[in-house]
Amino acid sequence: MPNDPVIALETRIDSLEQNQRKIMNALDMALTLADFQEEINQRFQPPQLFAELQMRIAKVFPFESYAFYFVDQESSDFGLAICNPDKRRRYFDTEFKFLIDNGFVAWAIREKKGIAVVTEDHSRHLFLHPIATQSRTRGLFIGLLPEKDTIIPEISIYLISTILRNAANALESTEHYGCITRGKALRESKNRLEAVLDSLPIGILTADAQTNQVLDANPLAMSTLGLSRDTITGRYLTDLLTTENTIPPGHQKDFSEGVLVTQGGATLPVYSTAISVDIGNRRCLIVSFLDISEKRKLEHERNLKEKFLGIIELAGAVCHELNQPLQVVMGNAEYMMMSLPPDNEYYESVKEIREHSDKMGAFTKKLMKLTQYKTKEYLGGRILDIDLSSD
Amino acid sequence: MPDRKILIVDDEPSIRKLLKMVFTTQGYAVSVAESAEQALQIMEQDAYPVMFFDVNLPGMNGIDLCQRAKTADPKAIIYAITGYTSEFELTRCREAGFDDYFTKPAAMGDLIKAAEDGFEKNRRWESQ
Numbered sequence: 001m002p003n004d005p006v007i008a009l010e011t012r013i014d015s016l017e018q019n020q021r022k023i024m025n026a027l028d029m030a031l032t033l034a035d036f037q038e039e040i041n042q043r044f045q046p047p048q049l050f051a052e053l054q055m056r057i058a059k060v061f062p063f064e065s066y067a068f069y070f071v072d073q074e075s076s077d078f079g080l081a082i083c084n085p086d087k088r089r090r091y092f093d094t095e096f097k098f099l100i101d102n103g104f105v106a107w108a109i110r111e112k113k114g115i116a117v118v119t120e121d122h123s124r125h126l127f128l129h130p131i132a133t134q135s136r137t138r139g140l141f142i143g144l145l146p147e148k149d150t151i152i153p154e155i156s157i158y159l160i161s162t163i164l165r166n167a168a169n170a171l172e173s174t175e176h177y178g179c180i181t182r183g184k185a186l187r188e189s190k191n192r193l194e195a196v197l198d199s200l201p202i203g204i205l206t207a208d209a210q211t212n213q214v215l216d217a218n219p220l221a222m223s224t225l226g227l228s229r230d231t232i233t234g235r236y237l238t239d240l241l242t243t244e245n246t247i248p249p250g251h252q253k254d255f256s257e258g259v260l261v262t263q264g265g266a267t268l269p270v271y272s273t274a275i276s277v278d279i280g281n282r283r284c285l286i287v288s289f290l291d292i293s294e295k296r297k298l299e300h301e302r303n304l305k306e307k308f309l310g311i312i313e314l315a316g317a318v319c320h321e322l323n324q325p326l327q328v329v330m331g332n333a334e335y336m337m338m339s340l341p342p343d344n345e346y347y348e349s350v351k352e353i354r355e356h357s358d359k360m361g362a363f364t365k366k367l368m369k370l371t372q373y374k375t376k377e378y379l380g381g382r383i384l385d386i387d388l389s390s391d
Numbered sequence: 392m393p394d395r396k397i398l399i400v401d402d403e404p405s406i407r408k409l410l411k412m413v414f415t416t417q418g419y420a421v422s423v424a425e426s427a428e429q430a431l432q433i434m435e436q437d438a439y440p441v442m443f444f445d446v447n448l449p450g451m452n453g454i455d456l457c458q459r460a461k462t463a464d465p466k467a468i469i470y471a472i473t474g475y476t477s478e479f480e481l482t483r484c485r486e487a488g489f490d491d492y493f494t495k496p497a498a499m500g501d502l503i504k505a506a507e508d509g510f511e512k513n514r515r516w517e518s519q
Binding site for chain 1 (some may be wrong): 403405406410412413416424447466474475476477493497498499500519
């Protein structure tokens with residue numbers, strides 16, 4: 001009963017149910033094909049992502065061949081990145097130029113939509129679609145329709161559009177994650193380097209090689225110089241460290257002695273070294289210095305000690321050799337004084353001998369009591385001060 | 392006066408001569424030796440209540456000689472006399488048993504006084 005309204009209604013219901021199933025299937029397919037979350041989670045790299053992208057587009061529409069053009073982030077130019085089959089590169093480059101010249105590329109990018117156009121020779125049909133996020137165009141997809149086809153179903157265009165937009169977002173997410181990871185690694189590396197620089201027992205100054213002005217300093221350099229980060233920045237290296245700082249780029253100056261001038265005007269002997277390096281676009285000098293004032297002080301003390309020991313040895317030898325004859329002279333003078341009456345004509349002379357040998361004896365006794373190295377000026381030079389050096 | 396015997400030990404002839412002259416004038420019987428070895432031989436022959444030793448002698452030094460002399464006669468008063476002193480040498484002299492220490496050039500008056508004191512001490516020991 002073809003005109004039976006019940007049968008007609010049942011047929012209509014079947015048709016609607018089939019449509020609903022198709023719609024549900026299409027939605028399900030759209031959700032599956034457009035979902036790149038798993039790839040993002042697995043940190044897919046761009047080549048893996050593009051391989052997945054090609055596979056999904058192929059499920060939506062059987063393009064005879066296709067090409068992906070990507071924007072170079074430095075130059076902003078489009079470049080052919082993927083071509084399938086590879087032998088059609090020249091063909092796609094020719095068609096791409098045609099699409100640009102005729103404003104199709106600009107339209108697709110501006111509208112963020114796909115567009116079907118005829119090839120330059122009007123023999124075939126192409127499908128052009130941007131690969132873009134909401135804020136940035138990453139590239140273009142160009143697909144060559146099979147020879148028999150002149151149009152792509154609306155639903156396929158919608159699905160391809162969704163896949164490409166989500167792929168662009170996935171690409172961006174992956175890159176952002178990479179940036180975050182690299183940023184974290186860089187921060188950790190920076191923190192490690194700062195900790196090393198802060199704990200080094202040497203002062204480090206970084207200066208602009210052209211202007212010779214200080215750009216940065218490590219904590220030891222600042223504390224040694226008595227300057228804060230604010231006050232050290234911009235100071236001329238030559239005002240802080242008197243040593244040879246001008247060296248050819250890429251060269252290094254070995255440790256040499258120099259003098260550091262602190263904020264208070266005090267000078268410190270230092271060993272310093274410098275290296276010329278390029279940091280960013282700036283040629284810099286990295287100058288390191290080691291405070292050797294304590295070493296100098298110890299060296300001075302050691303020299304004094306060695307000198308003093310030498311003096312003690314000399315004094316011992318002098319006393320030993322001098323005191324023997326002195327004993328004879330002094331003793332005999334004393335004996336003569338005991339023997340001669342005070343009014344004897346020689347008495348005073350003998351007394352003189354006795355008194356002066358006494359003085360000499362007092363001098364050699366001082367020599368035997370040297371405990372420190374003290375000098376005094378003598379005829380423009382310096383000699384040992386026996387009085388100050390003995391107890 | 393056999394009690395007033397002094398032994399002088401010094402390697403310098405002029406000093407031996409001087410000290411012998413001075414102490415002889417003071418009434419002492421003075422013997423001299425130019426080395427520790429010679430002094431030991433002299434001490435074997437006779438006892439000397441007071442002795443003056445140069446510390447720096449060739450061969451056995453004055454410190455070792457003092458130890459030997461004190462061992463032989465603990466009551467003997469022995470004075471060190473030397474051309475150069477140091478803290479270390481002073482300590483060694485004290486440990487060796489020297490009763491006092493004189494640094495050259497020493498005043499003859501001080502040495503005469505030391506000899507008198509030495510004999511006085513010795514006399515007190517003997518009278519106990």
